Amino acid sequence: MNIKINKNSIFINTDRFNIQKTFECGQCFRFNKIDDNTYQGIAYNKLLTLVQKDDGVELYGVTENEFYNTFFDYFDLGRDYDKVDALLQTDPVLCNIIPHSKGIRILNQHPFETLVSFIISASNNIPRIKKIINSLCENFGEQITGGFAFPTPEVLATKSTEDLAVIKAGFRDKYIIDCAKKVVSGQIDFKKIKSLNINSAREQLKTVNGVGDKVADCALLFGLGFCDSFPKDVWIKRILKEYYGTDTEKELNFYGYGGIAQQYLFYYAITEEKKQYALSKV
DNA sequence: CGCCAGGCTTCTA
DNA sequence: TAGAAGCATGGC
Numbered sequence: 001m002n003i004k005i006n007k008n009s010i011f012i013n014t015d016r017f018n019i020q021k022t023f024e025c026g027q028c029f030r031f032n033k034i035d036d037n038t039y040q041g042i043a044y045n046k047l048l049t050l051v052q053k054d055d056g057v058e059l060y061g062v063t064e065n066e067f068y069n070t071f072f073d074y075f076d077l078g079r080d081y082d083k084v085d086a087l088l089q090t091d092p093v094l095c096n097i098i099p100h101s102k103g104i105r106i107l108n109q110h111p112f113e114t115l116v117s118f119i120i121s122a123s124n125n126i127p128r129i130k131k132i133i134n135s136l137c138e139n140f141g142e143q144i145t146g147g148f149a150f151p152t153p154e155v156l157a158t159k160s161t162e163d164l165a166v167i168k169a170g171f172r173d174k175y176i177i178d179c180a181k182k183v184v185s186g187q188i189d190f191k192k193i194k195s196l197n198i199n200s201a202r203e204q205l206k207t208v209n210g211v212g213d214k215v216a217d218c219a220l221l222f223g224l225g226f227c228d229s230f231p232k233d234v235w236i237k238r239i240l241k242e243y244y245g246t247d248t249e250k251e252l253n254f255y256g257y258g259g260i261a262q263q264y265l266f267y268y269a270i271t272e273e274k275k276q277y278a279l280s281k282v
Numbered sequence: 283c284g285c286c287a288g289g290c291t292t293c294t295a
Numbered sequence: 296t297a298g299a300a301g302c303a304t305g306g307c
Contacts, residue, residue, distance in 0.1 A: 026288060122289040125306060129288085132304095170303030175290085212290050233288035266288075 001077060002056075005064050013056040016081045018103025020052070025104050025267040027222045029117055029130045030137075030150075042137070044070050044110060047146030061146075076105045087255040093243045094261060100272065101264035107222060111190040112183055113150040114223025115205065118215045119175045135167040136176075156180035175210025182208055190224065198226050221259040230258040235269040 002013035019039045023031040031041030037052040048071075049060040062071055072078065085102070088094045109117075116136075121129050133150075140151035140159070157180040164173035182188040188208060193201045198220065205216040217231035230249045232240075240246055254261040 118288080119290095121287090123287060123302080124289085124304085125287040127307095128305060168304065170305095171290090171301090172303080210290060214289060218288075231288070235288070270288085 003077075005067075008060065010059045010062065010064070010067050011053075011056055012059060012075070012077065015055070016103060017057045017075070017105055018052070019050045019057055021101065021104045021267060022107070025101075025263055026126060026270060027218075027263065028107055028109060029126070029133050042144070042147050042149065043074055043107075045142070045144050045149040046071075047144065073108050076108055079105075081105065081260075084257050084260055088257060088261055088264070091252070091254070091261070094264060097264055097268045101267045104260075104263055104267060106227065106260055106263060108225060109223045110150065111193075111219065111223040112153050112179075115208070115211070115215070115219040116150075116156075116176055116179055118218040118222075119179060119208075119210045120169055120172055121218070122172060122210065122215060132167050132169050132172075136169075139166055153180040153183035157184040172210060175208070178209040179211070194224050198229060201226065202229075221262070227260060228254070228256050228258045230254075230262045233266075235266055235273070236262060239265050239269050239273065 001016075004011040004013060020033075022028075023033075023039050023041070028041075030043065031039050031048075034040050034049075038049065040047070040049045042048070046066065047061050051058040051060070059067070059071070085098055089098060117129070117133055120132050120136075124132075137148040137150055140155050141148035142151075143149075156176060159177060159180075161173045161177065164176060167173070169176065179188070183190075188204065193204050196204065201220055201224065202213065202216045205211050205219055206213070211219075214231050214233060217229045220226035220229035221231060230236075232249070237247070240249065244252060246252070249258060249262075252258075
């Protein structure tokens with residue numbers, strides 16, 4: 001991995017960063033495809049533009065300081081995915097799936113944004129999740145250059161379910177407010193949660209109304225740095241049963257990278273498996 | 283139109 | 296401890 005600071009952009013020279021896979025593997029809801037090689041979205045109050053090149057990714061919209069303070073970690077650039085894959089390759093299922101999923105990076109998103117986003121994801125579909133989150137930002141987030149930031153817990157904690165009705169989140173609005181209130185009160189302290197072991201961290205997150213194992217595990221993986229967290233949704237359960245012949249990942253060894261393995265499997269499921277699943281129901 | 287969506291809470295037995 | 300209903304809304 002090589003970083004080159006240009007006048008108006010930062011070039012990340014690596015073959016391990018595919019922006020299409022990274023933004024469309026279901027971990028993040030605020031980036032959109034602009035054209036075949038370009039994605040744009042907002043993270044940490046900045047509008048980012050990313051362009052896929054043959055030998056890396058060109059990143060626009062952040063200064064060098066912002067990059068090293070925030071976005072180097074956001075894009076998980078400190079992790080050696082070659083090393084991770086070398087371990088995961090020993091898995092009899094993953095060895096066939098890794099070529100398909102290569103280039104996915106697990107983003108380190110803002111904890112509050114991640115937790116709220118996956119509260120919204122419950123019993124929902126990805127296009128509508130994106131719509132609701134976008135509306136949440138437009139209505140309650142701070143205006144920034146090129147769009148709206150994700151709202152702060154302080155702002156959301158003052159809102160009522162009637163206030164949130166405009167975003168059409170349905171039954172999830174009360175969960176969003178509960179989450180915001182518990183963050184503001186300090187009952188949910190992300191910094192503290194980060195320091196806990198994964199099981200204690202999960203239990204802490206589950207004290208928020210509307211947060212169960214699945215939502216908590218997504219927040220742990222995509223927002224709190226727990227790369228061994230293994231969220232189990234309907235797709236993953238299907239994959240576990242079909243490919244591993246089990247209901248739980250606990251008997252599988254992903255060498256501490258269960259979350260990355262999970263994301264490789266999930267991306268495979270929603271792209272390749274989805275086609276076959278649709279066919280099987282005809 | 284009907285089924286279902288990266289689930290969770292609550293109620294029942 | 297397990298299973299099912301109910302939840303709001305809209306994508307497909």
